[in-house]
Amino acid sequence: xxxxxxxxxxxxxxxxxxxxxxxxxxxxxxxxxxxxxxxxxxxxxxxxxxxxxxxxxxxxxxxxxxxxxxxxxxxxxxxxxxxxxxxxxxxxxxxxxxxxxxxxxxxxxxxxxxxxxxxxxxxxxxxxxxxxxxxxxxxxxxxxxxxxxxxxxxxxxxxxxxxxxxxxxxxxxxxxxxxxxxxxxxxxxxxxxxxx
Numbered sequence: 001x002x003x004x005x006x007x008x009x010x011x012x013x014x015x016x017x018x019x020x021x022x023x024x025x026x027x028x029x030x031x032x033x034x035x036x037x038x039x040x041x042x043x044x045x046x047x048x049x050x051x052x053x054x055x056x057x058x059x060x061x062x063x064x065x066x067x068x069x070x071x072x073x074x075x076x077x078x079x080x081x082x083x084x085x086x087x088x089x090x091x092x093x094x095x096x097x098x099x100x101x102x103x104x105x106x107x108x109x110x111x112x113x114x115x116x117x118x119x120x121x122x123x124x125x126x127x128x129x130x131x132x133x134x135x136x137x138x139x140x141x142x143x144x145x146x147x148x149x150x151x152x153x154x155x156x157x158x159x160x161x162x163x164x165x166x167x168x169x170x171x172x173x174x175x176x177x178x179x180x181x182x183x184x185x186x187x188x189x190x191x192x193x194x195x196x
Contacts, residue, residue, distance in 0.1 A: 008192075012184030019180015020173055027172035035129035036116040037160035038108060039136070041067040044150040063111050066151050071113055073143075074105045074136055082135035087128060103132070113153075115160075122162055129160040 043063045073079060080099050081091055089095050108114040115132060119125030133155050140153045 008188045011188050012181055015184025015187070016177050016181040019183065020177040022180070023172040023174075023176020024169065026176070027167055027169050030120075031164045031167055032118050032120055033122045033125040033162055034116055034118050034165050035125040035160040035162040036114065037129060037133070038156045039070070039113045039115065039133070039153050040156055041070050041111045041113065041151070041153050043148070044152065062148065062151065067107060067111050067113065070136070070140060070153055071105060071107050073139060074113060074115065074132075079132070079135050079139060082139065083128065083131045086131040086135065099128075102128070112156075117160075118165070122164075126160060126162045129162075 041063050043066075077096070080096055080103075083099065084091050084095055102118045104114075104116040104118075106114050115129065117125050117129040117132065119128055137153055137155075140151075144151050
């Protein structure tokens, strides 16, 4: 393998620089935007009771248990369908897949749910996040009408934090260079292997 690479060293070197050029080209492509924000899941309690009472403890335990259901609801097709309707997009497999790829939902704490939305434009990312929040709160309230109306889901901030996704030229350049080198070595070794 070493002999083969020594004999054909120009190809892996050229492939490495081609990979570097491709990495830098990807770096200079327009950056996407990310909107992120969180939701707090809680349960209303009678103000006359203190938090550190049975009533307060029960309310907190109910909210903790309900948080997992809210995470599952946020990831559901029903919410995504509602978001597509609110953003005037057709409800089809292509748009659902696209929305799935652009959204990240996770339980960030016992009663905290974090939502991140990636979009090609600032307005797209922010608007999709806002529509997600509206859909989640509407569906949650609708479901709680038949259950416990005191359970609530509220965004911590009215608007998400939207910013351009950071890209490092060093990361893109290094990744491109190494990927090009790996491809070059594989092609040279593969060619030699099949030739023999």
